[in-house]
Amino acid sequence: MSTTNPANETAEMSAIVLEQAERLFRGEITKERLEAADGGAWPAELWAAIEENGLTLAMVPEAAGGVGLPAADALKLLRLSGYHTLPLPLAETMVGAALWAEASGEAVGGPLAIGPTAPGEQLLIAKSGSDWKLAGTLTRIPWAAQSAHALLHARDAAGAGYLVLLPQGSGRIEPRANIGKEARDTLMLDGVVVPAAAVRPAPAACREGMLAAGALVRTQQMVGAMERALDYALAYVMERKQFGRELAKFQAIQQQLAEVAGLYAISSAAADGAREAWGRPGFEMSVALAKARVGEAVNRLTDVCHQVHGAMGYTQELPLHFATRRLWAWREEFGNETHWQRRIGEWACANGGEALWRALAENRFE
């Protein structure tokens, strides 16, 4: 036992944080709480517990006041949060805090919204004396109304990218929701003035806006939710009997579930690729590969998980829908698979057929 080895210490710390999170989520995310969240309630105590456990600052370096877990470990928290369908913006806050720390050297507390979340949407920014002025409307911003800050990507007329940290109450907000019943608000920001301290040049992970960072966290949540949906399906077919035996005994059921277990496995591998690419060259393409693969798998996986549940799975009685509705929402956010597939395809074609293999073998998608 060499507990003095820094690598071991970090691994131990990651394990502890993950275990605490697992315990917290398992204990606190009940059906009642999820139903209340579906109705628009903000589970404030749960959020407080998440902050107390340091989860929101997991990816922020210690020097900037964070917990300083390696990103590849910290992002596992989001897989857990996806598994438990946490009805709170931990993913947005975690990655947003990491980006802001990188851009400004400082940690920011409280829940964070991030955006834009849709390809093609763009916030504009221009100098206005010693301040900055914003122009634009952003849609489908996660929990903008409940968040202490929104961390938004903006561009100036010359095309340079910035991160803008907006306090709650800036501009106008129209509350909306996605089909997971998660808040996805419209932010109207024309004419909003921001002090210079709240505007920083965008870090490398935001070279092309907020989509890659957002897609990274969604892929982690999605494989978590996929695993949950599969777990529900497996448990159900072992319990439910028809024709005198458990559904699990029918080969048609076995074959379908085995097929989607394969889809889950390959999606999980893809999400790992993105998780490990944070801060590395080729980050965007690794995220693209993951969001494309995971997003594509959602349809077949949720199809089978619902099918084996019969009519009961199509109700609010069973918790399956908490996972599947989120999957249907998340696959569209920060670019759906078509968006990312196209990016990948253009990249692959530009490099030519022979070049692809090196990128695959060396896991370097620059």
Place this chain on the structure above:
Amino acid sequence: MEAFQFDVPALPADALEAERRVREFLARERAAGTYQPHLSSWNTHDAEFSRRAGRAGLVAVGFPKEYGGQGWSMLARYVIAREMLANGAPCFAHWIAERQSGPQILRHGSERARKLILPKICAGECTFGIGMSEPDSGSDLAAVRTRAVRQGDDWVINGSKIWTSNAHNAHYLIALVRTSEADGKNRHVGLTQFVIDMAKPGVKVRPIYNLAGGHEFNEVHFNDYVVPDDMRVGELGAGWDMVTGELAFERSGPDRFLSDYRLMVELIDRVGTKPDAYQAVEIGRLVSHLSALTRMGTSIAGMLTAGKSPQVEAALLKDVGNVFERELPEVARRIAPVQPAPDDAGARYSETLSHIVQHAPSYTLRGGTREILRGVIARALGLR
């Protein structure tokens, strides 16, 4: 559910050295035009190619030095295999020996068998076939009827194998045969594996032509074929455990998702550097599958290096890998239409597509069918 985990290890020094060597070797082979990458694969037999690979120290690198290998990790072997596949290298003359027969003999063979056979495998000079399937025993492998009867220090084998790939070029087979009756409850007992020397009398090979007219697999008939007891692989009656171990090697490799990789290369080049949206989306989709499959393959090689036995992971990889292999020609023909013709000499894309379309049906049969693999996965999920 057991959360299937595919952690990707960093490549150890031997794997990095293997990668450097195999790339150098393949660059030389391709520059010299020794084979046609767009028309060959690990399923293409070229004894001279395998010999050169052996001389370059690229075959069975994981075997111990005393048997002609280099004692390298499974990751080193994996890296060599995937580079060969990505380059369409014609590996079949050494593939089965290296992938599964050699490792079986190394683990479970007699010392005489090891000394006799393993150095030849490492030299790239030894071709093996797999004698599992029989006319009445396909997916239901425990139904094999070929028998071996003890006679002093020898066994006498009678019966037939079928679908035996490359038996017509093979120096040896490993055959699964009955050495005693199955008991009523457990059909897996009474099976044993033997190394069959194809040069000895009593074994006959007859070709079966595949749908494209190729001679790939065969019937193999045993007529009082005599095999010495020290050519037994594993304990008497342990054949079932032997084949399941062997199938983990057979299923886990890059040959379960890179069989038609050259079509991917040809497709991208056919589409060109300026794809339209539809082409870009579909190629991007395929690449997203491939990159995750590559991670899974590396991960499994890492598990094997660590001494684990990733049978379920191997079944998962073969299943999703085969889905990809089957889908690739279908996507190709939709986004880059051509009337594929085997005689389209010079039109590489068309030739490759023509070849792959006709061979793709075999991918989800050989090495265990899709349905059987999904049965293995379902068992791991606790459904059966």
